[in-house]
Amino acid sequence: MREVAVIGCGMTRFGELWEKSFRDIFVEAALKAIDDAGVDHLDSLYVGTMTSGLFVGQEHVGALMADYLGVAPVPAVRVESACCSGGMALRLGFFDIASGNSDIVLIGGVEKMTDGADVTYALATAADQEYEVYQGVTFPGLYAMIARAHMHQYGTTRKQLAHVAVKNHHNGSLNPHAQFQNEITVEQVIGATMVAHPLTVLDSSPVSDGAACVVLASSDVAKKLKKPLIKIVSSSAATDALALHQREDITTLKAVKHAAESAYKMAGLKPTDIQLAEVHDCFTIAEICIVEELGFVKKGKGGEFTEKGETALEGSIPVNTSGGLKAKGHPVGATGVAQAVEIVEQLRGNAGKRQVKNATIGLTQNMGGSGASSVVHIFKKES
Amino acid sequence: MREVAVIGCGMTRFGELWEKSFRDIFVEAALKAIDDAGVDHLDSLYVGTMTSGLFVGQEHVGALMADYLGVAPVPAVRVESACCSGGMALRLGFFDIASGNSDIVLIGGVEKMTDGADVTYALATAADQEYEVYQGVTFPGLYAMIARAHMHQYGTTRKQLAHVAVKNHHNGSLNPHAQFQNEITVEQVIGATMVAHPLTVLDSSPVSDGAACVVLASSDVAKKLKKPLIKIVSSSAATDALALHQREDITTLKAVKHAAESAYKMAGLKPTDIQLAEVHDCFTIAEICIVEELGFVKKGKGGEFTEKGETALEGSIPVNTSGGLKAKGHPVGATGVAQAVEIVEQLRGNAGKRQVKNATIGLTQNMGGSGASSVVHIFKKES
Numbered sequence: 001m002r003e004v005a006v007i008g009c010g011m012t013r014f015g016e017l018w019e020k021s022f023r024d025i026f027v028e029a030a031l032k033a034i035d036d037a038g039v040d041h042l043d044s045l046y047v048g049t050m051t052s053g054l055f056v057g058q059e060h061v062g063a064l065m066a067d068y069l070g071v072a073p074v075p076a077v078r079v080e081s082a083c084c085s086g087g088m089a090l091r092l093g094f095f096d097i098a099s100g101n102s103d104i105v106l107i108g109g110v111e112k113m114t115d116g117a118d119v120t121y122a123l124a125t126a127a128d129q130e131y132e133v134y135q136g137v138t139f140p141g142l143y144a145m146i147a148r149a150h151m152h153q154y155g156t157t158r159k160q161l162a163h164v165a166v167k168n169h170h171n172g173s174l175n176p177h178a179q180f181q182n183e184i185t186v187e188q189v190i191g192a193t194m195v196a197h198p199l200t201v202l203d204s205s206p207v208s209d210g211a212a213c214v215v216l217a218s219s220d221v222a223k224k225l226k227k228p229l230i231k232i233v234s235s236s237a238a239t240d241a242l243a244l245h246q247r248e249d250i251t252t253l254k255a256v257k258h259a260a261e262s263a264y265k266m267a268g269l270k271p272t273d274i275q276l277a278e279v280h281d282c283f284t285i286a287e288i289c290i291v292e293e294l295g296f297v298k299k300g301k302g303g304e305f306t307e308k309g310e311t312a313l314e315g316s317i318p319v320n321t322s323g324g325l326k327a328k329g330h331p332v333g334a335t336g337v338a339q340a341v342e343i344v345e346q347l348r349g350n351a352g353k354r355q356v357k358n359a360t361i362g363l364t365q366n367m368g369g370s371g372a373s374s375v376v377h378i379f380k381k382e383s
Numbered sequence: 384m385r386e387v388a389v390i391g392c393g394m395t396r397f398g399e400l401w402e403k404s405f406r407d408i409f410v411e412a413a414l415k416a417i418d419d420a421g422v423d424h425l426d427s428l429y430v431g432t433m434t435s436g437l438f439v440g441q442e443h444v445g446a447l448m449a450d451y452l453g454v455a456p457v458p459a460v461r462v463e464s465a466c467c468s469g470g471m472a473l474r475l476g477f478f479d480i481a482s483g484n485s486d487i488v489l490i491g492g493v494e495k496m497t498d499g500a501d502v503t504y505a506l507a508t509a510a511d512q513e514y515e516v517y518q519g520v521t522f523p524g525l526y527a528m529i530a531r532a533h534m535h536q537y538g539t540t541r542k543q544l545a546h547v548a549v550k551n552h553h554n555g556s557l558n559p560h561a562q563f564q565n566e567i568t569v570e571q572v573i574g575a576t577m578v579a580h581p582l583t584v585l586d587s588s589p590v591s592d593g594a595a596c597v598v599l600a601s602s603d604v605a606k607k608l609k610k611p612l613i614k615i616v617s618s619s620a621a622t623d624a625l626a627l628h629q630r631e632d633i634t635t636l637k638a639v640k641h642a643a644e645s646a647y648k649m650a651g652l653k654p655t656d657i658q659l660a661e662v663h664d665c666f667t668i669a670e671i672c673i674v675e676e677l678g679f680v681k682k683g684k685g686g687e688f689t690e691k692g693e694t695a696l697e698g699s700i701p702v703n704t705s706g707g708l709k710a711k712g713h714p715v716g717a718t719g720v721a722q723a724v725e726i727v728e729q730l731r732g733n734a735g736k737r738q739v740k741n742a743t744i745g746l747t748q749n750m751g752g753s754g755a756s757s758v759v760h761i762f763k764k765e766s
Contacts, residue, residue, distance in 0.1 A: 001484065051442050053436045054436045057504075057512050057516070058508055059433060059508040059509055060464060060508065060756065062463075062756065063622045063752070066622040072622040075619075076756065077464050077620070079463075080443075080462075081445050082446070088445075092460065092462075098478075125440055129440050237459075239446045239449040239454075241455060242447050246450075255446075369443050372455075373443065
């Protein structure tokens with residue numbers, strides 16, 4: 001398997017981008033990434049999008065974006081795995097280079113969610129239609145059940161959940177690309193409009209528009225560019241039952257656990273080697289479960305770990321320095337690629353006020369639905 | 384790049400499968416392919432589906448199918464490129480093995496089109512929403528414009544178009560998996576209900592449900608099985624402008640031409656080396672343009688070539704021995720994989736009454752929209 005590195009990255013600001021179309025925001029992020037990489041051609045294009053058919057009435061997104069970026073006839077394809085479509089696009093582009101087929105590949109993630117579609121219905125297509133959605137459950141409801149179970153089994157508190165949102169809003173306040181750049185308090189989270197008990201609107205990631213891109217290259221090509229070499233040392237994915245009721249324990253995100261274990265194995269690393277991580281905090285409870293599955297803390301202790309500040313910018317393992325899905329925003333297909341953008345900017349030392357000092361190894365964890373699919377990448381800076 | 388071979392294949396009958404659900408038909412095809420391959424595990428799963436979100440309200444199809452096939456936590460992902468989603472899934476699974484990441488990969492294509500969705504709207508998401516669909520054009524209209532231009536520029540006749548449908552219905556009559564197993568005549572095609580002049584309903588592929596799967600393996604793994612070794616010697620893709628008005632010449636399918644040229648180059652073969660081909664005859668005119676772009680005949684001569692019987696079962700280059708999209712059916716995401724199933728069955732000598740004698744090299748060409756994306760694979764039997 002050939003070595004693969006990230007040589008460029010770019011993203012739009014996330015938010016309600018009503019003045020720009022689906023294709024506009026993709027091209028904006030793509031041109032930034034290509035310019036950053038300094039390359040004059042691409043061999044292939046992978047685009048992560050969850051459900052552009054339902055959001056904007058457009059499928060065939062790979063070819064569309066190749067066309068509007070002006071790179072046709074370059075091969076292009078769209079990759080979907082619900083909210084980890086972006087992370088999966090990164091993984092498949094990684095294989096394209098690793099196999100020797102391509103030298104330079106553009107990975108994009110894009111979603112336009114605020115153009116008038118029924119967002120709750122569109123997002124629910126990530127759950128099991130026959131056994132969950134037709135019975136009336138929605139994603140806030142599914143994650144609320146996970147939260148209640150975690151509180152019951154492990155004593156996780158309402159306040160601990162809120163701390164995830166408070167931390168991520170603080171980080172978002174330092175990120176010029178974030179949808180929300182305002183600080184919030186624990187009291188505000190707990191007192192906000194209830195969505196599905198115990199989760200309030202401030203436990204929930206927003207509805208967003210946005211795009212993010214990275215340019216990958218074989219390490220040989222990357223070495224010729226005079227830039228810090230950010231290698232992808234692991235790309236790993238796994239699946240689990242779609243429907244929550246089919247899992248042995250709903251507080252365990254098996255797909256995350258499996259993907260993480262094989263990612264550590266592939267890189268020859270352990271959880272304590274990771275210096276910062278971007279994880280899929282679609283709801284506050286998700287981040288708590290994920291830091292446990294990634295092995296940053298013992299099962300059941302994620303809430304306490306967060307409350308103590310271990311995952312804060314100055315903590316032992318900064319998590320979601322970008323603001324995460326909660327504050328940076330969550331244009332679903334774009335999220336996995338935006339996570340990679342944040343880790344690359346951090347490893348390059350370009351993260352401004354939210355910079356983690358001397359970071360050389362970072363991890364991204366992206367997840368679909370209530371955890372039926374997950375993808376984990378590990379990035380390593382080599383000098 | 385590691386060598387990749389097809390070690391198993393299976394499909395449902397194509398048609399109106401009202402008694403079976405989306406996940407049911409996938410699992411039916413997958414179990415047949417796995418049983419045919421004789422493997423006891425999978426390393427990864429790729430599923431091609433065009434727009435299950437619009438057809439059946441279900442995205443997150445990779446994980447869903449891994450779950451219902453009972454193979455989770457195996458990594459799984461859905462791949463989309465409109466009507467060449469299946470071919471693209473095959474291509475990405477090919478890279479997964481070629482890179483050394485996986486040894487055994489299941490590729491599936493599946494679509495459930497007859498469950499009540501607005502099929503014309505759903506399929507139109509493969510065209511350029513902003514510049515084509517919102518102006519009222521549909522796919523029969525787009526292909527009718529290509530047909531008119533081809534007739535005008537090259538003297539292709541109405542009768543020649545009909546010959547594509549007549550040939551493919553004859554082949555379909557020999558295929559127990561085909562949706563239509565009845566012969567039709569040139570007069571019937573021309574006299575059928577007009578859809579978009581000059582194309583009648585018998586120039587058009589039907590609305591179908593169906594699934595098809597192949598199991599890929601590294602050649603090393605494949606060689607251990609006591610079966611004919613069917614290698615994938617090329618996997619190639621390309622893109623073009625989505626909107627017809629943005630192309631220099633609407634009778635030229637540039638993405639097909641580019642994908643074919645690089646496929647021949649990758650395999651070290653030329654068009655005359657190909658002994659049979661499955662191509663994307665979504666409308667009769669498409670097959671005529673495609674046999675030209677694949678280099679089987681000079682540009683503009685595809686109609687005459689077909690009328691003379693060169694693409695018939697007994698012709699110099701049998702095309703769509705399965706019945707093609709026209710007669711076998713066109714569950715859009717499944718089509719590209721079903722093409723591979725047909726070529727593998729032919730190269731194995733298992734194609735029954737439609738068997739092409741002594742075939743060792745076959746090609747599949749799958750296409751999205753009005754040709755904005757295309758993927759070409761070449762398969763070679765080694766004894």
